[in-house]
Amino acid sequence: MLGGQAGVGAGGGPPLVANVLQGGDVVEVATTVPYAIQSLIVKPEIRTPADLIGKTIGISRLGAIPHYTLQAIVKLHNVQGIKIVQTGTTTQAITSLSQGLVDGIITSAPFTFRLMKDGYRELVGPKEFKKAGVEFLIQGLVARRSFAAKNRDVVLGMIKATMEGVKQIFVNEKHAKAVLAKYTRQTDPEILDRTYKFALDIFVKDPTVTAASIQPIVQQSTEFNVVDAKLAANTPISAYYDNSYIDEIKKSGFFTQLWK
Numbered sequence: 001m002l003g004g005q006a007g008v009g010a011g012g013g014p015p016l017v018a019n020v021l022q023g024g025d026v027v028e029v030a031t032t033v034p035y036a037i038q039s040l041i042v043k044p045e046i047r048t049p050a051d052l053i054g055k056t057i058g059i060s061r062l063g064a065i066p067h068y069t070l071q072a073i074v075k076l077h078n079v080q081g082i083k084i085v086q087t088g089t090t091t092q093a094i095t096s097l098s099q100g101l102v103d104g105i106i107t108s109a110p111f112t113f114r115l116m117k118d119g120y121r122e123l124v125g126p127k128e129f130k131k132a133g134v135e136f137l138i139q140g141l142v143a144r145r146s147f148a149a150k151n152r153d154v155v156l157g158m159i160k161a162t163m164e165g166v167k168q169i170f171v172n173e174k175h176a177k178a179v180l181a182k183y184t185r186q187t188d189p190e191i192l193d194r195t196y197k198f199a200l201d202i203f204v205k206d207p208t209v210t211a212a213s214i215q216p217i218v219q220q221s222t223e224f225n226v227v228d229a230k231l232a233a234n235t236p237i238s239a240y241y242d243n244s245y246i247d248e249i250k251k252s253g254f255f256t257q258l259w260k
Helices: 014-021 065-077 088-096 111-117 127-133 144-148 152-171 173-184 188-203 213-224 229-233 244-252 254-258
Strands: 006-010 028-035 038-042 056-059 085-087 104-108 122-126 135-145
Touching: 006 152, 014 028, 014 122, 014 127, 014 213, 014 229, 028 127, 028 144, 028 152, 028 213, 028 244, 038 065, 038 229, 056 065, 056 088, 065 104, 065 122, 065 127, 065 213, 085 104, 085 111, 088 104, 088 127, 127 188, 135 144, 135 152, 135 213, 144 152, 152 188, 152 244, 152 254, 173 188, 188 244, 213 229, 244 254
Parallel strands: 056 085, 056 104
Antiparallel strands: 006 135, 028 135, 038 104, 038 122
């Protein structure tokens, strides 16, 4: 996007924060998933967050979404003494868990449901984040301000089309499961059903971007030294998003018509 090859795209999370603080003009214009969607999957003998003390948890890499998710868990349950290792891809993480090289991993659906079916435990997951009110903007639509200023209709159209797609999850279960099966490469009916229900729970019908979903990302980015702490402190949260497109669509009655 910064290279000018695209004006609108899917995105959110740490790259958004880093882009703004480094002088880029990419901002969030809509959110589809404002909560952490990954889970901490652990060995069955680990029953409570307190049991994590001294345990080794695998994440894909430092500074990536799984790392942010794990830190959110640490803060939520005030757990210290966890050892963190980088495991690479999801497949490598699952292999590390199955071979006993780590005590738990951060991963997402449908892998969470497959691992739980195999006997592992979901210690902390998206439902707990949502219940605790811990927002964490993972996915949505981003746009370049410079592009959007000249192509406002394109941005508005992308948001509308995306939300029409989200609606299909809620109203067309058969098709939604077919799409999930194709892109997650899952054929187990139980896994697909649980993944589908998970999607119903995490996707939002109102794509308005909230400051509360971006603030934790900024905070953790400074703690991980991914961005300059002083610059982050002096940058208003409003610099990361622009809800004017959502507001315009709401005034048109589109969302009311879409979800009636």
